[in-house]
Amino acid sequence: MSHLDEEVLKEAETREQTHDIYNEEGAVSAEFLAGVQQAIAEKDTAYLREEVANLHESELGDVIEALDYDSRPELVRLLGDEFDLTALTEVDEAIRLDIIESLPSEQLVSALSALDSDDAVYILEDLGDEEREDILAKLPFTERIRLTRSLDYPESSAGRRMQTEFVAVPPFWTVGQTIDYMREDDDLPDSFSQIFVVDPTFRLLGAVDLDSILRTKRQVKIEAIMRETNHPIDAELDQEEAAQVFEQYDLLSAAVVDNNGRLVGVLTIDDVVDVIHEEAEEDIKRLGGVGDEELSDNVVRAVRSRFGWLLINMGTAFMSASVIGLFDESIGKMIALAVLMPVVASMGGNAGTQTMTVTVRALATRDLDIYNAARIIRREAGVGLFNGVVFALLIALVAGYWFDNPQLGGVVAAAMIINMFAAAMAGILIPLLLDRAGADPAISSSVFVTTTTDVIGFFSFLGIATWWFNI
Amino acid sequence: MSHLDEEVLKEAETREQTHDIYNEEGAVSAEFLAGVQQAIAEKDTAYLREEVANLHESELGDVIEALDYDSRPELVRLLGDEFDLTALTEVDEAIRLDIIESLPSEQLVSALSALDSDDAVYILEDLGDEEREDILAKLPFTERIRLTRSLDYPESSAGRRMQTEFVAVPPFWTVGQTIDYMREDDDLPDSFSQIFVVDPTFRLLGAVDLDSILRTKRQVKIEAIMRETNHPIDAELDQEEAAQVFEQYDLLSAAVVDNNGRLVGVLTIDDVVDVIHEEAEEDIKRLGGVGDEELSDNVVRAVRSRFGWLLINMGTAFMSASVIGLFDESIGKMIALAVLMPVVASMGGNAGTQTMTVTVRALATRDLDIYNAARIIRREAGVGLFNGVVFALLIALVAGYWFDNPQLGGVVAAAMIINMFAAAMAGILIPLLLDRAGADPAISSSVFVTTTTDVIGFFSFLGIATWWFNI
Incomplete structure (x- = not known):
């Protein structure tokens, strides 16, 4: 066996290992689940932090759904600050509400602050008015303003689904200044594919794709490489119609603007994929004569x-x-x-x-x-x-x-x-x-x-x- | 009315104009269509180049579907080299085949060369074996190799949907070298959100997101900021399973690798959105007792x-x-x-x-x-x-x-x-x-x-x- 083959094999094994929480049918494997259940029963926090806390949010969501009713909030409590609240956006609404109700409000508040605004809104919007106000009041001022702005838009609107973290620069900056700004600013979104160009009142002037910044020399001004913003989306537009715009024009992300053309957020394709799924699901269920039913419903x-x-x-x-x-x-x-x-x-x-x-x-x-x-x-x-x-x-x-x-x-x-x-x-x-x-x-x-x-x-x-x- | 209000209004009007091919219900407007029909009848090439050739591919697709049977190939012939063949990926299969059969094979060959490989494959895969071989033989060598490689993968596999244009660099390059390479190379994909890191035999070593390149200083080596490739996809994987990987991990694009772990292409979220749609569509139709039927079927x-x-x-x-x-x-x-x-x-x-x-x-x-x-x-x-x-x-x-x-x-x-x-x-x-x-x-x-x-x-x-x- 050649050196290369060995390496390939080794790499294949590593890849296998990162996925071994699932069995061949794509469900959480029985062994993995048994280990987690036992660790929860024995309050083995070290094991859970090692094996569960670092899972991808959707994997963690699958594990939570596979656990029995009582183990779910117990797992969240045991993980404490290590629990990635984003996982709750991946589970059925009934399960999400059960877990949120069982969380101490300090843990919930601190976990919410760590989330992207769209995920935080997704979790907050299902709560009762009183509970939501209560949690919002405990959040830091800027967080609270951000989330309230999204929550003020109608249910199922683009404003509810948008992320309020984005990069916006003035048109007179150079490519070099922009790159330096991005290198130094710590408060950037987790990942992004375009930056927006705005005037001092945040009215949207245009956008620049990251790859065109990379292809342009440092001294060129942003306004020279700025393009028209592709199909900015009205924050009050229904999410289904926003998804249709994404689909029609193959967008990866789109600026969300308020009534005055001011940039208020970004809608990204991953949220849109979820919307497409929800809408197809809804049609199938309606044709079959069932309402907004979920598998976890009693x-x-x-x-x-x-x-x-x-x-x-x-x-x-x-x-x-x-x-x-x-x-x-x-x-x-x-x-x-x-x-x-x-x-x-x-x-x-x-x-x-x-x-x-x-x-x-x-x-x-x-x-x-x-x-x-x-x-x-x-x-x-x-x-x-x-x-x-x-x-x-x-x-x-x-x-x-x-x-x-x-x-x-x-x-x-x-x-x-x-x-x-x-x-x-x-x-x-x-x-x-x-x-x-x-x-x-x-x-x-x-x-x-x-x-x-x-x-x-x-x-x-x-x-x-x-x-x-x-x- | 203040100056600002005026500007806002003006901008709103411009935005309106870019969309005036549609009426309020989202269908192609009767006036626009009548203009196009008349121009086709009068062989008014100038009008068509002005009004139709610059439409987005999906808008052009909608216009083609709205035209009557005989006007469709006529429009394509009149537009000649100005016709964006990508529009054919946006129309029903029956309409696509009709138009392709009516095209002179030189126009088809030159239009295919201009397409991204995934779009070209999408159009070629529906043709008869003989016709496809015929067209492939007329394409330039590198194009032919690229397309044949995709077409050799099974139908509905990731290999069929992938784009074979991508950016790959060796791990020992610096961020500066990489940026310079991208600035100078003319043969880059139209847009991309990550670049791949490969060894000399093109085995996939990792990936770097564009935003992390932008945030890193020029002298840093790529291998220092390279991350593990997120969920590389086997080229032979069924497109539905590939879509599930995208959804589960909220991917925007993913490397497609062959049996030996060599990078052969990139699968992007916009293709995956189409797959998600097709699959939901298929389920709804199957539940309703209709086969792979299209609205344009007779x-x-x-x-x-x-x-x-x-x-x-x-x-x-x-x-x-x-x-x-x-x-x-x-x-x-x-x-x-x-x-x-x-x-x-x-x-x-x-x-x-x-x-x-x-x-x-x-x-x-x-x-x-x-x-x-x-x-x-x-x-x-x-x-x-x-x-x-x-x-x-x-x-x-x-x-x-x-x-x-x-x-x-x-x-x-x-x-x-x-x-x-x-x-x-x-x-x-x-x-x-x-x-x-x-x-x-x-x-x-x-x-x-x-x-x-x-x-x-x-x-x-x-x-x-x-x-x-x-x-």
Whole structure:
């Protein structure tokens, strides 16, 4: 084995070791967790400081989530000042609140002071008003002002997510002065990719990327290499819209400005990635009929998040049932109708859900707009008719053969074509109308679409059968 | 109005102007589009170069998508060398392929040479093998080698998404030498936030952030400020797993290394943001029963993406129908059963979908693992039983009153409790088992869960009724 190979192997091993808190499936490994649990039980602070305190915030967050309920605050207490509060931004809200409530307020205050402002705001914003005021009052003046400024912006706004630490210099400084300033100032943000250029009242004039400072000679003035600020973001803009700006223009960070064009903070891509995730998560959950539920929620919270949707569904289910009730005599004379009617409804429900899924996503990503709406509606009509005819034939064959009644097959085929077409139209028009009316199509489309396909499915099938067989 | 106010207003107007290609809803504005269409029709190249060629790639992409089918390749031809091919990475695949096929191969080759390697690969990877080889053969040698290296990595791997342009320096250089090198080298990437430190064989030794170079004096050696490379990514790693590393550790960029630890490229957060989006999109579509469908797909493609799922659903619908068929005599004697049975099935289907949505998401984000699976199963059992009992009572009241038959209410209540519990168990156990078996729970859970709730709903309700009323 050559020297080089050995080195490679050694390096590979080292890399392995830095990740051994996880098992192969990406969960915290059982051995690591057992060691931590034991150390907590034995109050072995030295072990915890050695093995846990230096983990990356997200790793620490995973460990906290994997621990049992009582060990979590115990771990935080044992680590004391060594506990990186940032880890709490990586855990479920319920767990975060539990831990914060159990912390002595001095530890919380001193830990908060050490955080970047965006992380501190993230932790503070979930607390009750009184508790938050209490903690803010104990913070040093400048910290307090910074955090209060962020907290004064609306929930889920860019101002809430921004970091208030940034580097800003006047336009008449040279590259050399700027580099020296950065070398000497200790109060810089942890890492940054651009510096901002401001006038004496902090109005934003432009920005300079770090790599262009590095490529420029010392005597050049900042204003000579300054570029227009890419898409400054209004502090009151909703975080979802801010994320769309980041995505559209591939930004790494963006200046956040107040109503007067004054620089108040920086929004960075890592916060935006979290926002993108939250928003996609929200859409998926809303389409599935669950509210703002988290995995750590208990039975009561989970029931609360799902109850409303089930209640609405009960109402619509009885609506469909009453459509069936209209035809009870027909069913009494031909039981096969009762057997086949759920097939028609179910096929419509699924086809409608398909169209709705495509529509809701296209609206969320702004791919669906006035230019293509007409084309997409025509396309969905085509898909609905085509699938309607094909599945009408298939289902007619099976049903006709099953009940030895070709006419029944014809009736189910006619109902299928009607319902599959209705499903396609409901699947696209309902989300479009909800969106136009200002409602979130993800949250409410599902119930309208499946109710439509159930009602039309039952009504067309039972109605056509009643008319055709004259029963 | 003060001088300052005026200036603010003026600046606001300028900002407005840079965005006036969009209307208030975020779609390309009708006026702008009409101007472009007219210029294309009149072959007004000057207008197009002025108004369209300088748009940001994503804005240009939006304009292309908003144009009608024939105008798109015409616009690209008219812009000639002024057309930024990067815009094609921002449009739907179908539109991209149409435009590329219509481009003269010289224009395509020269435009590809101007792109960053990751964008060039993105465009090349969708082409047919022969066409791709053809274009690669016409590229300059170094470009060809670079792109081929990326294209040799598996589809959807980090190697495919990486940029092969990066800055790498030896450890014995000083900060001053490094800054001078960056000032003089013209062949640097467009923008970058870290530089890499490599040995003569390009094995990765470490990295230095640009801001730490800026804060360090010129005579300091790179190896003194070099840090361990954060989570270097194996070029063959799947892009989804690479994105998870970025998210977990809040990375802005990461080194991509081959099997021998040699630096082959850089993966940047903007590519990762796209991956995160694609993956969330994929989950939503799979849960909704649509395949890899795009909004620009025509009827044939859309039918193809949805047909399979509808076919499976037809099979399961007949399965549920045959369960009903078992009880045709009971239904003949008591038509109310046919009216109420869809209510039981529908409530179960919705409750099961809720649990399934939570489970599938938790599996995708790795929040659900061996530590909390047992707890979550217990929680879902609790939610299922609680909601089962509550809705059993509500539905029993309505049904008993409707049919003036309290015993029928009791029967429907019993069936509801059974089915809501079954829904909760199916909703969590089916995705867990599919995940364990290596299948994507998003793609296949839905059909299994709703089939389970339909079959159990019909069977329990009709079965209990048959037994209780002795029919």
